[in-house]
Amino acid sequence: MIADRLSHYRSVLPPEVTLVAVSKFQPIEALHEAYAAGQRDFGENRVQEMCDKQGLMPSDVRWHQIGHLQRNKVKYIAPFVHLIHSVDSEALLDEINRQAEKVGRVIPCLLQVHIAREDSKFGLSPAELLELCTDRQLQHYPHVHIQGLMGMASFTDNQQVVRGEFDQLKRLFDQLQQFALQRADMRILSMGMSDDFPLALACGSNMVRIGSRIFGRRG
Numbered sequence: 001m002i003a004d005r006l007s008h009y010r011s012v013l014p015p016e017v018t019l020v021a022v023s024k025f026q027p028i029e030a031l032h033e034a035y036a037a038g039q040r041d042f043g044e045n046r047v048q049e050m051c052d053k054q055g056l057m058p059s060d061v062r063w064h065q066i067g068h069l070q071r072n073k074v075k076y077i078a079p080f081v082h083l084i085h086s087v088d089s090e091a092l093l094d095e096i097n098r099q100a101e102k103v104g105r106v107i108p109c110l111l112q113v114h115i116a117r118e119d120s121k122f123g124l125s126p127a128e129l130l131e132l133c134t135d136r137q138l139q140h141y142p143h144v145h146i147q148g149l150m151g152m153a154s155f156t157d158n159q160q161v162v163r164g165e166f167d168q169l170k171r172l173f174d175q176l177q178q179f180a181l182q183r184a185d186m187r188i189l190s191m192g193m194s195d196d197f198p199l200a201l202a203c204g205s206n207m208v209r210i211g212s213r214i215f216g217r218r219g
């Protein structure tokens with residue numbers, strides 16, 4: 001089942017789009033099944049769960065931290081995390097930089113931008129994003145490699161609202177690309193989940209995070 005769904009998504013996604021299989025709350029057997037079907041990028045939103053699963057999965061899995069990350073938990077994932085999608089403050093950047101230095105790594109990160117109407121979603125405001133994205137600010141974090149942006153659209157059936165939010169994130173992404181920052185590469189645009197990824201792709205996403213449509217409902 002999981003293998004069928006994965007091969008379906010691989011066939012509908014353009015080749016340059018990375019599919020992150022969001023495996024949060026799924027049992028390890030489900031991850032093994034996806035791995036056997038060739039999946040290597042897995043997304044988790046809780047540090048403890050990611051660490052537990054990391055210990056049980058082959059070492060070539062690429063672990064994506066997609067959920068809100070507390071500063072005091074960064075140290076647990078710093079040795080192995082492939083990409084942190086949810087950087088939403090300078091304080092967090094600072095801690096990732098510290099922990100990355102300790103383990104001798106440069107950790108790839110995305111800046112999460114608040115694009116949804118809901119208050120509940122985390123992320124930098126567009127103004128905060130632009131303020132942070134200057135070489136002068138980013139030079140304080142040599143062990144962090146900013147590689148792009150992540151955003152979540154409002155939870156609504158209104159396609160126009162969702163499209164407007166994705167468009168906004170794409171515009172910020174393009175704008176930052178033009179700044180040609182030394183300390184940040186704008187190459188990954190992580191937007192789109194099970195229900196809104198076709199729209200996200202139409203708006204320029206090149207990384208989608210799909211959970212329930214691959215694994216079924218979370219237990």
Ligand SMILES: *Cc1c(COP(=O)(O)O)cnc(C)c1O
Nearest residue numbers: 022045066193194209210211212
């Ligand atoms: C859970 C989650 C997803 C996947 O959601 P689905 O609707 O199950 O595809 C994607 N991104 C983030 C940040 C999530 O927390």
